[in-house]
Amino acid sequence: MKHGLLALLFFMLAQSVGFAEQASDYENPGYHEKPAWFKNSFLDLREDVADAARAGKRVMLYFYQDGCPYCAKLLDTNFAQREIAENTQKYFDVIAINMWGALEVTDLNGKPTTEKDFATELKVMYTPTLLFLDEQGKVILRLNGYYPPHKFSAVIDYVGQHMEKETSFPDFWKARSPSVSSGKLHRSPDELQPPYRLDKRASGKPLLVLFEQKDCAACDELHQDILARDESRKLLSKFDVVLLDMWSKTPLTTPDGKRTTAAKWARTLNVQYVPTLVMFDSEGREVFRSEAYLRTFHIQSVLDYVASGAYREQPNFQRYIQKRAEALEAQGVHINLMD
Numbered sequence: 001m002k003h004g005l006l007a008l009l010f011f012m013l014a015q016s017v018g019f020a021e022q023a024s025d026y027e028n029p030g031y032h033e034k035p036a037w038f039k040n041s042f043l044d045l046r047e048d049v050a051d052a053a054r055a056g057k058r059v060m061l062y063f064y065q066d067g068c069p070y071c072a073k074l075l076d077t078n079f080a081q082r083e084i085a086e087n088t089q090k091y092f093d094v095i096a097i098n099m100w101g102a103l104e105v106t107d108l109n110g111k112p113t114t115e116k117d118f119a120t121e122l123k124v125m126y127t128p129t130l131l132f133l134d135e136q137g138k139v140i141l142r143l144n145g146y147y148p149p150h151k152f153s154a155v156i157d158y159v160g161q162h163m164e165k166e167t168s169f170p171d172f173w174k175a176r177s178p179s180v181s182s183g184k185l186h187r188s189p190d191e192l193q194p195p196y197r198l199d200k201r202a203s204g205k206p207l208l209v210l211f212e213q214k215d216c217a218a219c220d221e222l223h224q225d226i227l228a229r230d231e232s233r234k235l236l237s238k239f240d241v242v243l244l245d246m247w248s249k250t251p252l253t254t255p256d257g258k259r260t261t262a263a264k265w266a267r268t269l270n271v272q273y274v275p276t277l278v279m280f281d282s283e284g285r286e287v288f289r290s291e292a293y294l295r296t297f298h299i300q301s302v303l304d305y306v307a308s309g310a311y312r313e314q315p316n317f318q319r320y321i322q323k324r325a326e327a328l329e330a331q332g333v334h335i336n337l338m339d
Contacts (some may be wrong), residue, residue: 002198013271021273035079038062039093043115044106046137052093053135058159060092063099063129065121065318069337070293071128078149084156091160092132099124099318108137125317134161140164145292147273148218151177170272174213174247181215185245186223192242196252199284201240206306207255207280208239208285211246211271218293219275226296238307239279240261247270255284279306287311295338297325 041048045059052059064071079085088094097105101115113121117255122131126145132142132155140159147155158164158172192198198207212219224233244250246266253259262267269278269286277290277299288311290302301321305311314320325335 006214034096035074035085037089039095041095041295043095043097043103045108046106046110048093048095049133049135051064057091058135059131059133060094061131062094062096063127064096065127065265067097068127068204072179073146074303078152081149084149084153087153087156087160091156099127127318129328141169143292145294147291148293152319177300181217182220183214185212185214186219187243192240194250196242196250197251197254198242199257203240204282205240207240208236209280210241210243211266211276211278211280212243213246213274216274222275222299226299229296232296232300232303235303235307237314246274255280268287277302296339297335297337
């Protein structure tokens with residue numbers, strides 16, 4: 001190791017003091033201790049990848065922020081399950097990176113940077129964001145947000161057992177996922193109807209594409225609860241909306257004019273979670289997406305971020321939702337992040 005005792009002392013001091021921007025009060029339900037088995041890393045990621053490979057493991061980078069409720073669920077719910085915790089330790093060295101932190105990071109190209117700048121460079125918009133790296137430091141799978149335990153367990157097995165050499169994660173998950181849902185797509189008369197010529201829209205609105213599947217409990221929750229709320233419906237009215245079964249052969253023309261099917265487009269866009277919300281501007285360019293488990297406030301914030309055009313002025317989604325929450329609280333609207 002190139003780092004000496006002084007570097008170790010600095011690392012410990014920085015961890016205890018917390019050289020990081022603090023989330024606003026709405027997003028601060030309390031500090032959640034990371035498992036003791038997370039790796040104590042000097043954040044030289046090339047060394048971390050090499051160390052893991054020598055031990056027959058891979059590296060999982062965990063981007064977090066203090067007070068993040070979905071990070072708390074990952075730590076307190078997912079990693080509290082014995083099988084998940086044991087398999088994660090078996091297959092991975094887990095390295096925590098504070099997306100607002102100031103600790104020095106040596107990235108996979110050997111470039112020195114900071115936690116905050118590294119997160120910005122990787123376009124970390126959600127916490128937790130998890131990057132699973134292979135033995136050369138290549139990203140095998142990226143989770144932009146929280147996955148519930150049953151699906152997170154599948155990710156651990158998929159990457160830990162090197163299944164990316166045999167199949168894609170969506171296909172791996174489809175074969176493994178339990179059927180605990182309504183078994184139907186939640187169609188609405190307000191959606192765009194076939195034939196889907198997404199390059200010929202005349203409304204001038206942004207486009208929201210919902211990639212879902214029939215057996216999907218999270219899709220049921222999204223439509224029957226989150227999107228059924230008055231504020232959500234107001235936000236949805238600012239979009240052209242299309243709902244696609246990510247496994248179907250439904251023909252369509254993409255916003256950039258390519259003829260394909262829903263299933264092929266989902267693969268092209270690397271859709272690996274249902275429901276995934278992909279948003280395009282009026283010119284047909286993808287501008288943002290949500291591809292993990294989110295509750296009402298964050299789903300509404302995602303929609304508002306694009307519908308209001310705020311993404312053009314504020315490229316950091318976390319800063320945007322902090323300001324949005326503060327504005328709502330100032331109006332007397334209390335934010336319950338897990339409602």
